[in-house]
Amino acid sequence: MTKLIEGNAVIGQSGGPTAVINQSMVGVVQGLRAKGAGRPGHPIKKILGMRHAVSGLVKGDLIDLTDLSHDRLERLARTPSAGLGSTRDKPDQAYCQRIFEACEKHDVRYFFYIGGNDSSDTCRIVNELSAARGYELRCFHVPKTVDNDLVGSDHTPGFPSAARFVATACMADFLDNISLPGIKINVVMGRHAGFLTAASAMARRSDRYEGSTDGPQLVYVPEVPFDTERFVQDVAEIYDAKGRCHIAVSEGIGDKDGNSIGATLIQNAQTDAHGNVQLSGSGALGDALSNLLKEKLTPTGGTKLRVRADTFGYIQRCWPDASPVDMAEARGSGRFAAALAMSGDVDGSVAIERVSPIGGDQPYAARFKRIELSAVAAKTRHMPAEFIKGHNDVSPLFLDYCRPLVGPLPTFERF
């Protein structure tokens, strides 16, 4: 075994928070401490936390996590959102140079960054800079995103809990929709990948997935080009048959030329440091689709149809009812990264591989593995074609994929 280099470890949390990102942070701390980090004589002296990710690191705004009590760690793990604070900064080469210099200054030799594909890219650049300077810095990316859009993994910590929220919300909201019939649109997070919107279909009664008429009857993901005329027609068909319609639509839907439907409709569009238009934190897409349906489907001279739109918003990523599988995997991926970092001169990203078949009678099982930072950095995974059914639904395979991740949902009774 390679001799561990002496120095400190640092942990950061970046991008949109999740219900389990603190599980991963605690997993890294516990993984390091389990091997003796922080104890007298151990090469790893301190375990530091970056306040607001790399923006805190470059300013030297660090918290000492080395001796946090077990109880406090466990409470933190069960607390949603990023306890250390997060950032939307996307470091370029010059910024990464400052990050590297901060690592040198604070004697950091183990760098853990919990985040999505942008965070993985930050790890990769910092890692390359340190290699070029001959400074040994072990860089690990710990995956996190509610969008489930990281390549190389079956799924990503954060997604199952957000999916659980979306499924539960759609279950309850569908009961509202059949109680007071009308057309209801729910707008779900997911800029490029439709996994979270697709999870809305878990709201259908589990014994009746095939041919279920439960809502949402229509599911629109960004992977399928959105055609407004076809959308109006889809809704009209369901509404004519049932007198109501329940719809889940991704904030990220775009037309056949790739133009975002939301971005073209949103007044006063705001872009973040990554050049992304703000889609969340606004009800504009839902309201625009709602107005479209009222206009197109109201008979001439008739009473306006009852159409409502809700945008689930930020609570879908931080709702404090995390999926049991997600809690365990988020924690485990942090521990796995810590163990890898102490196992030799390696860097990488933690991936989750499902080892049980999707569907069938075998219990769900998964394992962690190391993949290269470059394999995941700045890449986006989309829903595979076999998870999508037609232009407005998900496949039974997707529901089988999602079920063990989301965990047990409430059971309801109806007349």
Place this chain on the structure above:
Amino acid sequence: MTKLIEGNAVIGQSGGPTAVINQSMVGVVQGLRAKGAGRPGHPIKKILGMRHAVSGLVKGDLIDLTDLSHDRLERLARTPSAGLGSTRDKPDQAYCQRIFEACEKHDVRYFFYIGGNDSSDTCRIVNELSAARGYELRCFHVPKTVDNDLVGSDHTPGFPSAARFVATACMADFLDNISLPGIKINVVMGRHAGFLTAASAMARRSDRYEGSTDGPQLVYVPEVPFDTERFVQDVAEIYDAKGRCHIAVSEGIGDKDGNSIGATLIQNAQTDAHGNVQLSGSGALGDALSNLLKEKLTPTGGTKLRVRADTFGYIQRCWPDASPVDMAEARGSGRFAAALAMSGDVDGSVAIERVSPIGGDQPYAARFKRIELSAVAAKTRHMPAEFIKGHNDVSPLFLDYCRPLVGPLPTFERF
């Protein structure tokens, strides 16, 4: 004891559904059955449910609930939204005449209507019609509303569970806000009464209510005239001090002349049968306030402020994590109405009286009582002045009032 008149009982659920409105329906069924209704020889022959409230009753669309199994009733009770279906119809005198005729036709002598102040008014009119015709019809209103705006009660079934959702959502969303600082607006249901918006303040750490700097730092209820300039100034003060600001605002806020801020901003405004402008199911108010803050608070030539708005929408009234007190009281108010209806020739509405002092060390205790239908019908209760602090906060007394109703909230850990 008065001899019970022979005939059937009918139960309806009206207006916006809640997480516990089925508890009340099950309470009525169980209350009637506990006294023998439906058994051979008992004067009450059948217990019927109206599909979609009075709109189903007048069409003869009824379900027989007399022999529903205990298990099914218990599962229904724990299912959110109105299991029988609801309606937005607000019956006028002519409609109430048709309701009365449907009661005659179906030999209904016991009329239970679960709803808000409009439902109470329907009960009152139907009751007067039956009295004028000399047809004995015992009419009972069972209270239900997330708005908590019924007069004569300490609080109303449905409110505590919705308040629990709002408080939990604000707890989680505040952690999101401190993780990625910015200005966050959450729009909460409540057309005329601010109780539900006020419940957002339960999100502050319970050990630090007084002088807490936890979000929401600003709470705007409809009882206080909303001044947009003062709003901008309030936000600027918090933002300048903290670099972030967390805001809860009622959908029902209006200016000093009583003009709804939401209604004036919403494009394509839709009104329901009660003449109310649609405020829920749209993100327009949040988006308008968000745009206002971006415009007013961004320094000349500066980067636009990060401002986000979420509108909690329909899930706040049906979220399947009901408050324990609310479940028990919703069930109990149904049982109480059933017992009253079989106790003699009375009609009325069920009210909840708190018998323990607000705050202090005594455990929460309440009792049901009968009040006249005319005492609650078509009236709206507002937040009392002692529950409001200044123009943008709630008082400690309101938090003491709300705490036992909402039930235990999660505890989170922070750095």
